[in-house]
Amino acid sequence: MPGEGVSPFWTDLLHLPGFAVAHVREDEVRRRYVITVVPEHPVGVCPHCHRVSETVKQRRTREGILDLPIGSHAVELTVRVGQFECPHCDRCFTPPIDFLAEGAHATERLLGRVAELIRHSDVANAARFFGVAEKTLEGWYYDYVERRQQFLARTPPGPIRRIGIDELSLKSGTGSSSP
Numbered sequence: 001m002p003g004e005g006v007s008p009f010w011t012d013l014l015h016l017p018g019f020a021v022a023h024v025r026e027d028e029v030r031r032r033y034v035i036t037v038v039p040e041h042p043v044g045v046c047p048h049c050h051r052v053s054e055t056v057k058q059r060r061t062r063e064g065i066l067d068l069p070i071g072s073h074a075v076e077l078t079v080r081v082g083q084f085e086c087p088h089c090d091r092c093f094t095p096p097i098d099f100l101a102e103g104a105h106a107t108e109r110l111l112g113r114v115a116e117l118i119r120h121s122d123v124a125n126a127a128r129f130f131g132v133a134e135k136t137l138e139g140w141y142y143d144y145v146e147r148r149q150q151f152l153a154r155t156p157p158g159p160i161r162r163i164g165i166d167e168l169s170l171k172s173g174t175g176s177s178s179p
Contacts, residue, residue, distance in 0.1 A: 006021050006023060006024060010024055010035065013070070014035065014037070014067070016037055016099050017098070017099070018039060018040055018041070018098075019037040019038065019039055019040060019099075020037065020038060020039075020040050021035055021036070021037055022036045022037065022080070023035070023036040023078075024036075026073070031072060031073050031074065032073050032074035032075065032076055033070060033073050033074075033075050033076070034076050034078065035067075035075060035076070035077055035078070036077075036078040036079075036080065037077060037078070037079055037080070038080045039080075039081065039082065042054065042056060042082060043084075044082065044084040044093065044094075044095040046084070046086040046088065046089060046091065046093055047093055048086065048089050048091050048093070049086060049088050049089040049091075051086065051088045051089075053084040053085065053086045053087060053088075053093075054084075055084055055085045055086070055087055056082040056083070056084055056085075057082075057083050057084060057085040057092055058082070058083045059080055059081070059082050059083070060080070060081050060082075060083055060094065061078060061079070061080050061081075062078070062079045062081070062100070063076075063078045063079075064076060064078075065077040065078070065079055065100065065105050065106060066105060066106045066107070066110055066130065066132065067106070067107045067109070067110055068107070068109060068110050068113060074130075074131060077107070079097065079100065081094060081095070081097060082094070082095075101140065101143075101144060101147075102143070102147070103140075103143055104139075104140040104143065104144075106140060108144075110130070111140055111141065112144070114126050114130065114137065114140070114141055114144070115141060115144060115145065115148075117129065118141060123137055123138045123141060126141075
């Protein structure tokens with residue numbers, strides 16, 4: 001079973017849906033936790049025929065994935081994933097991992113926090129804070145912003161819940177936003 005021998009505390013703390021913590025190592029010299037996560041269920045849905053496969057052809061490991069820090073320690077994830085062979089269409093595939101940022105050695109939630117920090121500061125300060133090379137973080141940031149914009153463009157707007165009041169009309173005392 002994934003995470004056997006490791007306290008469920010770590011799995012709950014990381015909160016990576018569909019994954020469990022299998023191993024935790026503290027690197028005291030670099031003040032970081034190196035945490036290995038594995039899928040909770042060894043199955044995948046074939047993107048070609050959309051059927052479930054349990055046939056793992058090989059296992060792959062993605063190392064050096066940066067996540068949000070825990071306390072004063074940086075967090076580096078090692079993510080183990082299976083490459084599946086679909087018995088229905090004889091094709092191989094690796095299921096996507098939603099929490100990993102495409103094209104970056106970071107989680108989406110880390111990049112979300114980076115984006116917040118950059119909005120209040122700049123790329124250089126965010127890079128120093130997270131211990132990432134400035135040019136690397138800059139590329140990750142712009143890719144993240146583009147993914148967010150594409151996601152928001154595909155998401156239909158929700159219902160209008162509130163209509164704003166024109167602040168200038170309130171200050172002028174007219175009580176109306178019309179001239």
